[in-house]
Amino acid sequence: MRHPLTRPTVAAAAAALVVPLLFPSPALADDNRPPDRPDTATLTARGESCSTDKQAPTLLNDTTLTLSGLFADPDAVSASQEVKGQFEWSLDGADQPLGTAESPYTWQRPDDTPRSRSASAKDLPEEVLVSYRARGHDGQAGGEWSDWCWIEISTSKPEAPPRVTSDDYPDDDRFHGAPLQAGDFTFTGNGVEDAVAYYYSVGGGASCTTRVSPDEPGGPVTVSITPQNDGPRSIHARSVDAYGNSSGCELVYSFLVAPLSDPVAYFRLDEGTGTSASDVMEQDRAATGTGDIGWTRGRVGEYQGSSYRLEGTAADTAAGHLRTEAAVVDTSSVFTVSAWVRLDETGTDAVAVSQDGEHLSGFQLGYDASDGAWVFQQASQDVSGGGFDHRVVSTAPVQAGVWTQLTGWYDPAAGEIALHVDGVHQGSTDRDSSWNAEGPFVIGGGQDQGAFARGWPGAVDDVKVWSRLLLDEDSRLTLTGRSEVWETASRPLALEGLWRLDESGGEAATDSSDHGLDATLHGDPATAWNGALNDWLFTHAVLLDGAEQEHLRTDGAAVRTDRSFTASAWVRLDDGGADAVALSQSGEHTSGFALGYDAEQGKWAFEVAAEDAEGGEVHRALSSTRAETGEWTHLAGSYDHTDGTLTLYVDTFPEESVTREGTWHSGGDVVIGAAGHTGGVDRSWTGALGTVYLLQGAATESDVIAVIHDFLPR
Template sequence: MRRLFGLRVGVIIAAAALLQGVAVPVAVAAPDAPSYTSSVYKTSGCAPEGCGGIGVEDTFLFSSASADVVKFRWGFTEFPTDEVAVGVPVRWAPAEAGPKRLHVYAVDSAGESTLSTFDFYVRAPKPREAYWFGGDDPAFDGSGNGHDLVLSGLDVARAGRTVGGSPTVGFDGAAAGGATTAKVLDTTRGITVSAWVRLTDGSVDRTAVSQQGAVESAFRLGYDAGTRRWTFALAEKDAANSAQRTVRSKARAVTGVWTHLTGTYDDASGEVRLYVDGVVQEKVAVVEKGFAAEGELWIGKALRGSAATEAWHGELTEMLAWNRAVTPREVRELAVVARVGYWLFNDGNDTVAVDSTNYAHDMTLSGATWGPGVGSSGLRFDGGGSARTSDAVLYTDQSFTVDVWAKLDGTGTPGTVVAQRGPSDVDPFALRYDGAQWSAEMPNAAVNPTKVWRAKGDAVAGKWTHLVATYDANARTLSLSVGYQDTPDVQKSTVARVAGWNSDGVLTAGTSFVGGIDELKALQGVVS
C-alpha cells in the first residue's frame, strides 16, 4: 500500500495550529492502493507459458479499501487514461502475447490517487495443427505434425488460385472420394478450420472439411443449398438429426469464385463464428459444447446419419486447422490477397521493366521511355508506345485489383493506362482515360458485347493521380477510386451486377496513352 501524502495525523497538527492562529496547509491522505480480481489474467497461478491468449477476453474488477474512492484509472501504459466507476467491471482482450503490466490508479472524491501495478504473461497462441494443399504434395501435412492425408478420386493438378500459382485439388462431388486422416482436432475445446474454396455446383449441400463421430460430424465447414449460404456448424450430439449450432454468410455464395472461409469455435466465450474473405459474418453462442469426435477428419465430405454425404464439387486449397479459436486479425491475414505483379518502373533498362514479385511477369517496352515518376522514376508514353508482359497476369473472372499512378499530359486524347488483353479487340478489363474521365471498364462478353460496365472518375491533366480499380466477383461490383498525390480526398465510383469473364491475354500498360505511368500493382483479390 502506498500513500501520496502519507499521514492523517497531519490533520490533528493542522487543527492545533489553527487554534493558535497559525495557518498551516492540511495534508490530505491518498486512498488505499487498488487491487483487482479476474478469472484469466492473474499475477500468480498461471501455467509457465502464461495465461489466456491473443483475443481471449477477461473481466477485471477493481477495488480499494478506502470508502471515498469514486473511480479507477487503468491501462497498460504508465499514465493510463481509461476510467471506470467503482463496482463496474471492464472487459479486456490482448492483441499480442508476452509480458503485460497493468497500471491501476484508485482515485478518491478529492482527486487524490494511488497507483498499483500488476504483472502477468499472456500465453503465445498455439501453432497450427495441420496444413494441407499448400505445397507440391497435396497429401503432405505442412505443419510438421504428421497429419498426412489419404487421397481418393481427386484431381491434384487443377489450375491454381492465381495465374502461374500452385495447383489446387479438384473434387467431383463423389462421396466415395475425398481426403482423410486420423483425428486431428479436440472438438470439445476451441477449434478453427479454414480454406480457399471454389464451388462449381451448388445444387446440393457441400462440405469442405469435417471431423467424425460414430454417427455425425462434430463440425462442418461448407455450403447450404437451401439458403445458398456458406456455413459453419457444430453438432450438439453424436446422433442422427442432432441439433446444429450453425452460422451463415450474409450474402449468397457465388459458384465459380474463389472464396476464403474460416470457421471458429471459442470454448472460452462459447461462440461459433464464420468468416468470409476475412470478414466475420455471423456468430452464435453455444449452449451445448458439442461432443468429442474421435473419428477421422475428412476433406470434401461429411457424416450425416452414419453415411458419407455432402461431397464437395469444385476446388480446395490452403486448408488449415488449429486446436484453438484464431483471432479476427489472424483470419484477415489468412485471407490476404495475392500480389501477382508489381512494377516499380525504376529498376529496368531500355527494353525491360522488371516485375518484383515471384511471378516474374517482366514487361517488354516498345516506344516507352523512362522519365520522372511519382517516385524516383516512371514510364513515359507519347501515344504510340506500350509495355506488355509475355503472358496473362490476372484471372479476370475472379476478384482482382489494379493499383497504379498515372499523369495526363493533357486532356482530350483517349488512351489506356492498363488492360488485360482479350481476343480480337475486346479486353476483359481496361483502365482508361476516355478523353474526359478515368474509366474502369469490363464488357459482358468476349465477342460482340452488348454492354460495358464502367466505373468513372474525374481526370485532371498535369497531376499524378492514384487509380485503384477493383472487381469483386462475389459482390459482382466494379469500383474505381481516384486520388491525388497532394490530397487525402478520394473519389469513388461503383457499378453493380458485373459479370467478369477470363482471357489468357497479356497485360499491357500505356497503349495510346499520352503521359506518365508509375508503380503498377496487380493483385488477385479485393483490396479495400
C-alpha cells in the same frame, strides 16, 4: 413667488431621477415581503445535493465547503430587489449554530431567473453529524429558514488500493491469451471494508480513471479487460470510500499477453503430385488421400523466388478426400477454420473441411444445396440420428467454378458461431456450448451418421485452423493494418498475369506468370518493340500508335472482376487530347475495368462499369494532380471486394478511393493499350507502356511499392 432652481438643486434632482431609472427602488418597509423559503432541492454542499434524511447524510471529504442555493424574492416580480443568501450549520441540528456565512447581495430583476448564491463554511468537524440550512435576505428582512440538510465529513484515506486477480491472465510470469482477447479480472477491497468503488487503468500512465463498483462495500467486482497489445501489461488502481477519499493510484497487477498465435494446422496444398498433403505447422502431420486425389491450379500460389506462381497448388477433391490420423483442434473450445474453395457442382450438399466425431462432424464448412448458400454448421450432440442444428448460411451468392474464401469460427465466450465469405461477415447464430470431435481432420468431405458424406465436387486450397478467433477489425497488430479476416481473404496476392513488354520482335508479349496468357500484338512490330525506354527502370517498353488503334490482346481473362483484384502498369502518355486506356479486361459491351487517362479532367483514372452495358454508370477514382504527358508514371488500381472500394495509386501514392456499387465479371480478353469489349477496342493509347501486372486480391500501398520494383513480397 416662485424661486428659480439653482445648479445644485438641478443636479440633485437629475441624480434622483437617474437612480430610480437604473435601479428601481425596493418595496417600502410596510409593503416589503421577505424572500421565499429556499427549496432544499436547490441547496448543495461542494456541489453535492442536500440530503434531508438524517439517516443518510451526504458524505464529504473536506472540512471547507462551498454552500450554495437559489434565493428568490417575491417583490422582484415588479421591481428589482437585492437578495443575499444566509447559511448556518450546527451539530446534529442544534439550535446554537457552529458557524454562519452569507453571500454578497446581488440584484434580482423582474423576469430574471433566480441565480445561485454561495458562501464558504470552514473548519467543519469530522466524523460527526453536521446539519446546515439557508435562507434569503433582502436587506430589510430575512426569509424563512429551509429544512436542515445533513452531512458527514471524513478526510481519512483508504490505506490500500484494491487487490486484483485473474484466471484468464494470471500473474505468473507466463504468457497467456492474446491481444484483443478479453479476460476477466476481479477487484477486491484488500482490507478496505468501506471501499465503494475502485478506479483503474491498464498500461500507460497511472491515471486510474475507469470506475467499477462492488455490490457491497469492500466486496469483489469482476470486469472484462481486453489487452490491446502483446507483451507485459499492468494495472494501476485505487480504492475510494463513500466520502470520496481515495488511496494512492498504485501498480496492483502485472501480466503477460501472448502474441497472436499461429495456426495450429496449415495445409498449403502445394504438393501438386502424390496422394498426401503436409501440415506446415506440425512436421509429422499429414493429410492422406482416400479415393482419387488430383491436383489443379489453385487460388493461393506457391512462393518461388520473387513472385507467386500458381502451378498445381490445390487439391482436386472431386473423386476423393484427404484426412489426418487424429484431430487438429479442440472443437469444444474456441477455434477458427478457413479455406479457399472452388465448387464445380451445386446440385447436392458438400463439405470442404470438417473434423470427425463418432457419429457427426464436430463442424462442417461448405455448401448447402437447399439454401443455395455457403454454410458453417455444428451439431448439438454427437449422437446417432442427430443433425446439424446450429447453422449460419451466407447471404453472399454461390458461384460455381469460382474461387471463394470461407472462414467459420466458434466463440464460446460470445456463445455463437459465425461465417465470413471473402472477408465479409455473413451472420452468426447462438451456440452456448460445444463438444469435442476427436477424430481425423478432413479436407474434401464430412461425416454423417458415422460415415463419410458430402464429398466436395471441386478443389480446396490453403486450409488453416486456429485455436482462437481471428481479429475482425482493422488493427496495427497485423502486417497490413487491416483485420485478420480481411488478410485471410485477401492475402497473398495471386499473380494472374505479368507482361514485361520488353520483347525485341515477334507478334506477342509473353505472360511471365504461369497463367499462359500471352498477348498478341495488333500493330507494327517494327515500331512497337524497342520503341521506348523506361528511364525509371532502364527497361525497354512497347510504343503504341493510338491513331492506328495499336494494342495487345490475350485470349481469355486473367482476373475475376467481381472479386478483389489489382491492375498496374508503367505508362508514358504522349497525347493528352483524348481519353486513353493503358489496361483493361473485356466484357461483352464494355470493359470490366479500365486503367488510364481522363482527358476532360486531365487526370489519371481507374474505373469500373456498374454493369456490362454500353454507356452505363461508371465508378471512377481520379488522381489529385493533373497527368503529365511525355513522363513515365506508374499507375495501379485496386478493387477491394470486402469493403467495395476502388483505389487509384500514382507512383505508389494512394490518390482517391470511391465506393463501387454492383459487381460483375468481365470474362473477356485482357487488352493492353485500349479499352476492350467484344466488338473491339476504343480509347486507344498513344505513347509507351511498360511492365503490366494483373493480380487477384486487393493491393495495399506496400504491395504497390513491391509491384513498382517488380517484386512481390511473401
